[in-house]
Amino acid sequence: MPTERVADDNVLLEGLRHGSAEAAETLFDRFHGRIYSLAMSILKNESDAEEAVQDVFLTVVRKAHTFKGNSALYSWMYRICVNTCLMRLRGKRRSETVAIEDFMPVFTEDGMHTSLVDDWSKEVERKALEKELGQVIQKFTETLSEKYRVVFVLSDVEGLSNEETAQILGLTVPAVKSRLHRARLYLRERLTGYLREGKMEKQ
Amino acid sequence: MNCKELVYLLGDYLEGTMEEPLRQEFSLHLEMCEPCMNFLRTYDTTRILCRQIRCEEIPEEVRTRLKAFVMEKVREHNRDIEKYVEKAAIERREQVSTLLRAYAANRLSPMMAVLFQTHNDRCETCGAFLRSIDGGKSLVEMPKVPPDIEEHIAEFLEALPPGEAPTLS
Numbered sequence: 001m002p003t004e005r006v007a008d009d010n011v012l013l014e015g016l017r018h019g020s021a022e023a024a025e026t027l028f029d030r031f032h033g034r035i036y037s038l039a040m041s042i043l044k045n046e047s048d049a050e051e052a053v054q055d056v057f058l059t060v061v062r063k064a065h066t067f068k069g070n071s072a073l074y075s076w077m078y079r080i081c082v083n084t085c086l087m088r089l090r091g092k093r094r095s096e097t098v099a100i101e102d103f104m105p106v107f108t109e110d111g112m113h114t115s116l117v118d119d120w121s122k123e124v125e126r127k128a129l130e131k132e133l134g135q136v137i138q139k140f141t142e143t144l145s146e147k148y149r150v151v152f153v154l155s156d157v158e159g160l161s162n163e164e165t166a167q168i169l170g171l172t173v174p175a176v177k178s179r180l181h182r183a184r185l186y187l188r189e190r191l192t193g194y195l196r197e198g199k200m201e202k203q
Numbered sequence: 204m205n206c207k208e209l210v211y212l213l214g215d216y217l218e219g220t221m222e223e224p225l226r227q228e229f230s231l232h233l234e235m236c237e238p239c240m241n242f243l244r245t246y247d248t249t250r251i252l253c254r255q256i257r258c259e260e261i262p263e264e265v266r267t268r269l270k271a272f273v274m275e276k277v278r279e280h281n282r283d284i285e286k287y288v289e290k291a292a293i294e295r296r297e298q299v300s301t302l303l304r305a306y307a308a309n310r311l312s313p314m315m316a317v318l319f320q321t322h323n324d325r326c327e328t329c330g331a332f333l334r335s336i337d338g339g340k341s342l343v344e345m346p347k348v349p350p351d352i353e354e355h356i357a358e359f360l361e362a363l364p365p366g367e368a369p370t371l372s
Contacts, residue, residue, distance in 0.1 A: 019284050024277040028270055036261045036269075050265055057273045061280060105242070111205030119241035121248040130255070138256050156253045162218075181214045188242075188249040 009073040016064035024061055031074065032057075034158075035081050041153040042085040044142050055084045071167060078160075079168045082150060089146055097145040100182060103189040120195045133191075140190045144183055151176055152183035204232045209239050213246050299348060299356045305370040307336055312370060315363075322359050329355055 012030075015023025035056050039049040059080050067076055106114045124133060141149060154165040155176065166176045209232050215221045216229055233239055261269075302319075305311050311319060323330045332352045348356075 019281040021274065021277055021281060025270075025274060028273055032266065032269060033261055036265075037257055041257070046262075046265065050269060053269055054272055054276075058276050058280075061273075061277050105207075105210055107205075107207040107210075111207035113206045113238040113242070115238075117238040117241040117245070119244050121241075121244035124248060124252065133252055134255050137252055141253075141256065152253070156250055157257050159254065177214055181211075184214075184246060184249055184253075185210075187253065188246050191249055191252075192245065 010069070013064055013067060013069070013073065016061055024057075027060065028057060031077055034074065035077060038078060038081050038153065038158060039085055041141075041157055042082065042146070042150060043088060044138075048088060052081065052084045052088055056081045059084070075164060075168055078154070078158075082154070082168060086146065086150070098143045100145070100148065100186050103186045104182070105185060105189070118192055118196065120192065123195065136191070136194055137187065140187055140194075144186065148179050148183040148186070151179040152187075155180050156184070204228045206232075206236060206239050206242075209233070209236075210242060213243060216243075217247055217250070295357045296348075296353065298360055299353050301370070302356065302360065303333075303336065303348065306333065310370050315370070318363070319359075326355065328352060329359075 012023050012027055016027065032053065036049060036053050039052040039056070040046070043049050043052060056077065060077060067073075108114055123129070141152065144152065150169065151165060151171075154160045154168060155162060160168070162173050162176045162180070165171075165180075166173045169176070171179075209229060212221065212225070212229060216226070221229065233243065302311075305315075306319060323333050329352060332349070
């Protein structure tokens, strides 16, 4: 098999438009990791994620000719992936989510913290905790409603800029910032609770 | 700035997108307020910890299965397209040949006759080819249309207004 290196996304797209199987293979090799990771973050289930990834690549191959190149290829693919995942979520019974309001910080009337704030930032630096915390965070993000989760996953987990996240989701940048902030506040609060309980258990 | 306002602005602060006067106010509050300092540290740590839940590895078995599936579908898709392209080419050839037959037999509709004549007067390649088949003889067999002429005439046909019947019934 010729393994001519397809140098950049435009060449790749051009190949897809001409029905090149080689371009499709390069596309898969280049993006499947990121797309799978994103699908997993949103869907939280291996077999669902696998099907979503299939759909994403088929959509990209079939619609390559409609891609205008206004955004980067990966950003277009992320968008397709998010849409695919959200459609899958809608088809299912919603996994249980919590009222995010219950976990927002509380302030006094004049805007002061109502209680002392624990600083656990140093505690979590211990290597032993790393894996455990990963699982805990994973579990907590699953309880976020998709409105917050998708923004959080793109920005904080995948590490995209707020502008990119906004573009992918068709939101304004302020909307992205606000959802992201609330998602972080929620997770911070849940982690605080988790670490406090853990400490009590040990004593 | 109070604690509530500070918490609201944490994202901007950590991103470094805060305007200078506001930033100074923010830092001033932070220096004097332990709860806010702790809040900021834990908020920032949360953000950093979350990077780690990124599903970094796709299981090899899933990867192999996915790739095989996607590539098979791509080949199917490409075969469909090839079939479609082939079908379209055959249809086009038929249309061109119908047009030429009607032209040779003087059976073009009046409108088409005018349009086609105009095109052929202007277009040297088509004109030359048509003169070679024109001559009153009723063509039993159409000479093979060279690909460039075929493409040209197909383009001409595609540019016609809709609903125009090219030949006399």
